[in-house]
Amino acid sequence: MTNLRWGRCIYHLGQHTDKFLREYLSQPDRRVLLVAGAGFDPRSTAVARHIAQYADGRARGYFVREERPRPDAELVARGDQNEEALRRLLPDCSVIRLDVFAADNAVVGGRTAVGLVSDLAIDDLTDLFVDFSALSIGVAFPIVRYLLTVTERQGLNLHLLVAENPGTDAEIRSTPTDVADAVHGFKGGWGLDARSRAARLWMPQLARGKRPVLERIRQRVQPHAFCPILPFPADDDPRLPDRLIEHYSEEFENTWRVDSRDIVYASQRSPLDLYRTILRMDDSRKRVFADIGGSQIILSPVGSKALAVGALMAALERDFTIMYVETLSYSVNFAHLDAVWGAQTAELVHVWLSGEAYAPHGSREDAEWKNSP
Amino acid sequence: MNQEFILGKLSEIMKWGTDQSRREFAWLDLMSKMKYDGYQDFRAGARFVESLADWLQQFPTLAERETAYGFVRKYLVYVSPGEMNHLVELFFPETVQWRLMQKAAAQSDVPIYRLWANTKAAALYDRLLRQTLFIELSDGARIDVFRRANAGLVSNEQVVTAPRINKAKWDDLLKDLQDDLKDPEAQFAFVFLVDDFIASGTTLLRWEKDKNRWNGKMLRFWDDVEEAGVAGTHFEPTWVLCVHHYLATHRARETAEQRHAGVLKERRDAGQDWFERVKFSYGMVLPESFPVDQAHHGEFLKLVENYYDDVIETKHMKLGGEDARLGFGKCALPLVLEHNTPNNSLSLLWADTPGEKGKHSMRPLFRRRQRHT
Numbered sequence: 001m002t003n004l005r006w007g008r009c010i011y012h013l014g015q016h017t018d019k020f021l022r023e024y025l026s027q028p029d030r031r032v033l034l035v036a037g038a039g040f041d042p043r044s045t046a047v048a049r050h051i052a053q054y055a056d057g058r059a060r061g062y063f064v065r066e067e068r069p070r071p072d073a074e075l076v077a078r079g080d081q082n083e084e085a086l087r088r089l090l091p092d093c094s095v096i097r098l099d100v101f102a103a104d105n106a107v108v109g110g111r112t113a114v115g116l117v118s119d120l121a122i123d124d125l126t127d128l129f130v131d132f133s134a135l136s137i138g139v140a141f142p143i144v145r146y147l148l149t150v151t152e153r154q155g156l157n158l159h160l161l162v163a164e165n166p167g168t169d170a171e172i173r174s175t176p177t178d179v180a181d182a183v184h185g186f187k188g189g190w191g192l193d194a195r196s197r198a199a200r201l202w203m204p205q206l207a208r209g210k211r212p213v214l215e216r217i218r219q220r221v222q223p224h225a226f227c228p229i230l231p232f233p234a235d236d237d238p239r240l241p242d243r244l245i246e247h248y249s250e251e252f253e254n255t256w257r258v259d260s261r262d263i264v265y266a267s268q269r270s271p272l273d274l275y276r277t278i279l280r281m282d283d284s285r286k287r288v289f290a291d292i293g294g295s296q297i298i299l300s301p302v303g304s305k306a307l308a309v310g311a312l313m314a315a316l317e318r319d320f321t322i323m324y325v326e327t328l329s330y331s332v333n334f335a336h337l338d339a340v341w342g343a344q345t346a347e348l349v350h351v352w353l354s355g356e357a358y359a360p361h362g363s364r365e366d367a368e369w370k371n372s373p
Numbered sequence: 374m375n376q377e378f379i380l381g382k383l384s385e386i387m388k389w390g391t392d393q394s395r396r397e398f399a400w401l402d403l404m405s406k407m408k409y410d411g412y413q414d415f416r417a418g419a420r421f422v423e424s425l426a427d428w429l430q431q432f433p434t435l436a437e438r439e440t441a442y443g444f445v446r447k448y449l450v451y452v453s454p455g456e457m458n459h460l461v462e463l464f465f466p467e468t469v470q471w472r473l474m475q476k477a478a479a480q481s482d483v484p485i486y487r488l489w490a491n492t493k494a495a496a497l498y499d500r501l502l503r504q505t506l507f508i509e510l511s512d513g514a515r516i517d518v519f520r521r522a523n524a525g526l527v528s529n530e531q532v533v534t535a536p537r538i539n540k541a542k543w544d545d546l547l548k549d550l551q552d553d554l555k556d557p558e559a560q561f562a563f564v565f566l567v568d569d570f571i572a573s574g575t576t577l578l579r580w581e582k583d584k585n586r587w588n589g590k591m592l593r594f595w596d597d598v599e600e601a602g603v604a605g606t607h608f609e610p611t612w613v614l615c616v617h618h619y620l621a622t623h624r625a626r627e628t629a630e631q632r633h634a635g636v637l638k639e640r641r642d643a644g645q646d647w648f649e650r651v652k653f654s655y656g657m658v659l660p661e662s663f664p665v666d667q668a669h670h671g672e673f674l675k676l677v678e679n680y681y682d683d684v685i686e687t688k689h690m691k692l693g694g695e696d697a698r699l700g701f702g703k704c705a706l707p708l709v710l711e712h713n714t715p716n717n718s719l720s721l722l723w724a725d726t727p728g729e730k731g732k733h734s735m736r737p738l739f740r741r742r743q744r745h746t
Contacts, residue, residue, distance in 0.1 A: 008470075008495075010486045020486065232459060233657035238450045242404070249403050260407045265459040273463060357486045 004279055005317050006272065010352040013269055017161075017348035018050065025054035031125045035117070035143060037134030038063035038086050038095055040078035040332065041172070042341040044134040045085045046163035047348065051129065052089040061086060061093030062120060066109065066139060068100050068329055075330060082134075098139065100326060107177070107326045110142035110184030117143050118150075125156060127355075132305050133163040133346075138326050141312055142184040148316060148353055157355030160312075162305040163346035164269060166234070169207065169304055171337040174327040176213045180220035181323070188321035189296065197293030201285060202323075203264065203278065205229040205311065206244045207303030211251070213325045217300050218255065221323055226256040227281070231268040231304060236344075241265070266307055271351055274310030275317075282318055298323050306349045313351070376402060376422070383426045387442060388435055400446070401425075408453045413712045414740045428738040437676055444673045444707070445738070448665070449722075451709045452620065457569070460619035460656040461518040465526065468617055468654045469565065473501045476562070476613070502526070503553055504562035504609070506546065508533040510590050513569030513712065515619075528553070536590065540601040547607050560609045566594060570710060571618040571655075572717035573702030574628035575693055578636060587636050591616070595648065604646075614648045619656040622663065622704060622717075629653055664705040665719060677719055680733050682726035690716065714741040 012020045025032065032055045038044055051059050063086050065079060083095055096116055100109035122128065128147055132140050144160065151158040182190050189195045202223035204214050228248070230241040241263075245252060252258045264281075266274035278297065285295035298321045301308035315322050380401065384394045401422055409421035419427075425445065429438045478485040481494035488494045507527065509516045516534055520527070530549035533542070551559045568590075571577060578589040594614075598604050616629070633651055640647040667674060677698050686697050693701035697720050700706060704717035714723040714737075723741035728734025 008489045010489065023484070024486065232456050233463075236660055238452075238657070238659055238663070239448075241456065242408070242451075245403065245407050246400060249399060252407065253399070253403055258407070260411065260453070260455065263407070263455055265456055267459075267463060267467070270463075270467060272466065276466065352486065356490060358490055 004276065006275060006313055006351075006353075009272055010357040011270075011272055012348075012350040014347045017350040020350060021050050021348075022054050025051065025059075028058075030055055030058055030127055032059040032127045032129060033062060033120070033122060033125050034059060034090065034129045034131060035062045035147075036064070036086070036131035037136075037139075038065045038079065038083040039134045040075040040082065040330070041134035041168070042078075042082075042337065043163040043165060043168060043346055044082040045089065046346050047129070047131040047133060047161045048086050048089045050348070059090055059092075061090035062117075063093060063095045064113065064135060064139065065095060065097050066100050066136060067097055068327065071329065072331065074334060075332065078334070100136070100138065101328075105177070107138065107179070107181065109136070109139045109326070113139045114142045114146045114184070117146055122150070122154070122156065127157040127159060129159045129161055131161045131163075132309060133161070136327060137301060137308055137312075137322070137324060138183055141186055141315075141322060144312060144353070145185045145316060152354050155355070157357070158353040160271075160309055160351045160353060162271075162309060162349045164304060164306045164349050165341070165344055165346040166231075166236075166268060166304050167340035167344045168337065168346075170209070171332060171340050173209060173331045174213075175329045175331070176216065176325040177328050178216070180213075180217040180325050183322040183324055186315055186320070186322035188298075188315065188319045190298075190321045190323070195294065195296055198296040199224050199285070199289045199293060200296050200298060201225045201227060201281070202298045202300070203227045203229055203281075203311075204300045205266075205303040205307055206231075206248060208244070208247055210302045211248065213302055214251070214300065215255075216325050217323050221298050223298065225262070226258055227262045227264050228252075228256065228258060229264045229266050229274065229303075229307070231307065232265040234268040240268075266310065268304055269306055269347060269349065271306050271308075271310035271313060271349060274307050275313040278311070278314040278320070279318065282314075282320075296321065300324060309349065309351055313353075376405075379422050379426060383422060383429075386426055386429055387438060408451050411454050411711050412451075412709065412739055414742055424738055424740075428736050431680060431734070431736045432676060440672045441676060444670065448670065448673075448707045449709065450659075450663075450707060451739075452711060454711045457515070457619065457711055458518050461515045462522045463656050464519065464567070464617060464619065465523045468615075468656070469502075469505070472563065472613070472615060472652065472654075473498055473505065477501055500554065501562050503528075503531070503550065504559065506531055506533060506561055506564045508536065508538070508564060508566050508594075510536050510566050510568040513710075514567040515569065516567070519567070537593065538597055538601070540603065543601050543603045543607055547603075560607055561612055562609050563613050563615060564608075565615045565617055566590070567617050567619075569618065569712075570620045570715055571625040571629065572622045572700075572704045572706060572715055573693060574625045574632060575702055577616070577629055578632040579692070580632075580635075587632075587639075591633070591636075591648075599646075611650065613650040613652060615652045615654065617654045617656070620710075621655040621658050622706065623658055623661040624664075624704070626653070626655060626658055659706075659708070663707075665699075665707055666705065677721045680721060680735065682724065682728060682732040682735050684726050684729070684732065685720055685724050685735070693717075709739045714739045716741065716743075 034051050102108045200223045202221050206228050232241050234240045289295040299311045300323050301311040380398045405421045432438045474485055474488055477494055477498040478488045483491050483494050551557050578591050581588050637647050681698050690697045694703050700718045701716040706718040708718050723737050724735040725737045725740055726735040
């Protein structure tokens with residue numbers, strides 16, 4: 001495989017994340033900004049608790065409340081509670097209300113989020129943490145793309161964190177819009193004439209309850225090949241891949257016509273695993289299609305948050321298209337959600353995207369991945 | 374064989390009506406193609422559905438067949454070639470790299486997160502990587518897959534395919550290391566013993582009452598190192614033995630470490646040496662609730678109890694206990710691996726017996742190739 005930007009990556013899973021945050025954030029010179037969602041999701045406050053505990057008095061918060069039309073009253077109440085909790089944890093904070101849709105129902109959340117984040121004063125900081133736990137990908141991905149550019153330019157550290165809890169993901173039902181489109185900043189050449197002859201490979205990340213969303217994306221993408229991504233290993237549930245294959249039986253058999261050798265397995269808890277796998281596949285396809293129209297990989301990370309981070313990293317490095325369907329509204333059975341949240345421990349996943357963990361920007365090592373084909 | 378024909382026969386065996394036949398056929402056809410037909414011991418003309426039809430017919434009543442079929446449908450875990458290969462691919466980046474990073478960082482006196490940015494520490498990592506040996510404990514280690522996945526990172530001279538190593542081989546390995554590093558003093562810093570699956574821990578380490586001694590693959594490796602007299606010459610004083618299994622039961626994770634601690638204490642008490650630094654790791658650990666138990670699978674366990682032939686209780690099987698109904702070591706696993714079914718799985722899944730002397734003739738769903746007879 002060609003040199004990967006994050007082939008040698010600093011990342012932590014589970015208890016290692018907690019240990020890292022404790023040791024790292026306890027350093028008195030760390031000045032931290034946490035960008036996170038302040039929504040109904042019970043994971044909203046998990047990361048902030050760690051940051052507040054270990055970087056006490058040296059951390060600020062920038063909390064995004066994603067607003068969608070006509071939300072359920074219980075969702076709003078839970079969002080209010082989490083917002084209040086976040087304000088208590090990091091009193092030096094701003095809470096931003098972000099309309100995901102414009103008045104004409106156009107999806108504007110990602111673009112607006114970038115505009116808001118670009119106004120942030122970050123000169124006094126050493127570290128920016130983006131917490132994916134309660135942010136939608138339509139908002140989180142553009143924020144990270146923008147912050148990666150800015151932090152690289154200014155020599156700041158950029159980290160991603162996720163409180164991974166697949167059971168919680170499964171309990172949150174979303175009603176999608178009718179339109180599949182690229183995430184803001186992640187068009188990856190989608191729609192360009194230069195890509196019109198490219199062999200389109202679609203890699204949908206499978207999760208329960210996402211069939212309508214994936215069908216809309218498929219119709220938009222019209223892929224030439226399908227490589228569905230199944231979570232494996234998934235420690236708590238070794239039968240999860242089987243159940244997802246059964247859940248998507250119609251697609252596997254009739255619409256996508258999946259060959260068993262096309263299934264991509266990705267560790268449910270490791271973003272780096274999916275990242276490496278996608279880039280390995282890209283390496284192979286680039287050569288095959290180099291002289292016959294090129295290859296275009298389209299990602300749709302609709303499942304677990306940790307895997308979404310892996311897809312994001314691959315897309316950042318190779319400018320892949322991230323195709324998704326924005327969520328119009330959420331519905332949650334909070335009794336179930338609370339039970340799941342209470343029964344499972346959220347595992348913190350940390351990925352260090354840029355900064356002092358790596359060779360200085362512009363160094364020989366840095367040039368190697370940039371010059372790789 | 375025509376798939377519809379054998380499915381029709383299965384429908385007769387199960388007495389399915391039209392609607393149920395349609396549902397079950399869809400599932401069987403899909404899962405056969407995506408997973409089960411990849412089982413290495415299936416033969417042309419008798420793959421999963423044929424084996425299932427054969428297996429179900431050993432149960433005389435429809436109620437028993439329904440119980441058996443329902444168990445396969447809901448609880449059986451089959452690890453496919455793609456899944457197993459993925460566990461192999463995860464081994465280096467998720468386990469080996471992390472172990473080496475820890476040591477390189479500690480020896481360089483830098484935090485792990487500064488490793489890649491510190492030229493000397495990163496160089497030490499590269500040196501430690503070359504000072505690492507990978508030794509397969511059985512064919513299941515899939516060392517060929519490991520080699521391919523890590524081409525360019527791990528050289529062929531670091532991979533040993535025979536679990537027993539004599540003095541000449543040790544000398545060759547050391548010479549290759551010293552030549553590669555251009556350092557006549559270089560020694561090995563890490564040895565990874567690699568195997569596919571650990572269920573009871575018996576094969577790795579066990580106390581043999583009749584011989585009044587410990588035995589198992591770790592003992593044999595220790596004996597080989599001692600016999601070759603290379604401990605002091607080929608290994609750094611602080612070298613680490615790492616034992617990695619791609620897949621493990623919850624029970625094995627507990628017992629392997631306990632037994633290692635037991636051997637260490639006993640040999641120390643007797644004035645004998647043993648590995649000073651041992652680390653165990655696993656690609657995936659099956660959950661504690663994974664084994665079949667009375668509370669959840671009472672009806673199926675009646676079949677396990679009633680349809681049994683004790684001819685499978687060979688000398689080797691008896692190392693794991695007298696009664697082999699629940700498999701070796703009474704592990705009671707509902708598990709099938711693509712290249713063979715573990716003997717720790719329920720014997721009703723894999724046993725193939727003639728049924729002599731009035732005993733039940735057990736028919737295998739996934740025939741097991743015996744490694745120990």
